[in-house]
Amino acid sequence: MAFDTFVFILVSGIVLGGLYALMAVGLAVVWTTLDVFNFAHGAFVALGAYVAWQVTQFAPGPQGFVFATLAATIFMFVVGFLLHFCLIKPFERSPNIVLLAVITTLAASSIMESSIQLIWGPREKQIEAAVSGRFEFFGAGIGANDLLALVVALAALAGLALFLRRTSTGRAMRAAAQNREAAELMGFNVAILFAVALGIAAATAALAGAFIGSLRFINPTFGADPLMKALVVVIFGGVANFTSPIYAAFILGIIESFSIYYLGLYWAPAVLFALMIAVLIVKPEGLFGNRQKTL
């Protein structure tokens, strides 16, 4: 393989990894705090993308994209926050909470996808990117918008990490995730903290969705694929640390990018799932995991 092809595949993999990281961290935050798996995460990505698309219809151009992304992120934070009280909170005392949450989040996912279809129709759309053009990078042409997606994803992850480590709400969220009983005993408003966690997950999903929508075409059910990838990432990397799914996302993004080149688009997902199953067999707590899960 020529060196420029190698660089191109590698950079595409890293960009893919950045977007996977953003989505996987959203899943992981919900998994570590609420103790449930959020099957609506893909629909969060899709709804976020459509909201961003709608805003760019009123506000075109680069500023429009920035504005649309911000609006979608905030809108989805509110949606996620409120959904906690419909999807998870009513069932939290039930011994079947994990199973019930699978059902409620799947239901929410399907309702959101149908709503997207009703509001915006089934036809594919693309969001106008903020930047265009290509960089020459070791002989490979790298899209400016790909690079922007990577930088924003990394900045958002760093911001989220700072929020969790350095702010009082972040600390309280980690405490509630860690030991819900003790947090309740100490008078924390756990319901609000959990709602914030779901809100953050939805917001990161929206951010990823807006960028995916500017890189490819979107349709009402396009979130299913990112959800699957994020699931593979979370299982592959584990959730022992905030950074575990992030490393995993980049590794899988790069592997996917190379498998697409060598094996073709249709085999690439199979490679990822095979890797996931291998990790489940060899190290079920995830590649970077130990047996405990934290934020």
Added chain:
Amino acid sequence: MAPFFEIRNLSRSFGGLKALSNLSLVVDEGEIVGIAGPNGSGKSTLFNVITKIPFGSSSGEVVFRGSRIEGLSDIAIARMGIVRTFQRETVFRSMSCVDNILVAIEQTLGARGAEAEKLADEASEIVGFPRNFHNVPAAALPIFYQKQLMITTAVAQKPKLLLLDEPASSLIEDEVDWVHEVIKKLNSMGITILLIEHVLPLLTGVSSRLLVLEQGSRIALGPVDDVIRNPVVVEAFLGKPQ
């Protein structure tokens, strides 16, 4: 003048169970009052209903420095200076020690940033909690240091009345001596203390008075020497070693 702290006819029931019934007590500023009683006699429940953490009383009055507080929220009560520790380990195990302290101060006092960090440092200094443990995950500490962390967390909340729920449980003798010293030190700094403890040498060693509960009711209250000779107490509690 109104007493420093007073409870009047405090009761709490769980369904048919009277965990606390008609308990009254007056505490002077600067006192250490020890609380004893068999398992399930309502000691921890008393701390719960005073602080409203996690629940309040069914009936009765709590008066702190002249004002009724039983209608206030848990946070308002903590901000007035009534702070408790818990009998069970309530450290957040995967969080660093300093985060454990900070999350509590942020929750109760609403302190933020550098101010919160200063409170955490001061409390570590007072209690003698080693500052080089600050960035260690709490779970990595031996139980003794986790107990120290719980006390440091309470002290960081600037208590005027400190409620300690079995600070010496599952500690060895030297460590119990450390608890003894730290209680004396906090008291000498002007903090009034209510102490629940099954380790009797500690309880009788630091307390000026003892309150003994049985099935939610007061069966004795008075100077330590009188109470431990009281035949009712001996029969209810001291006669049966825990």
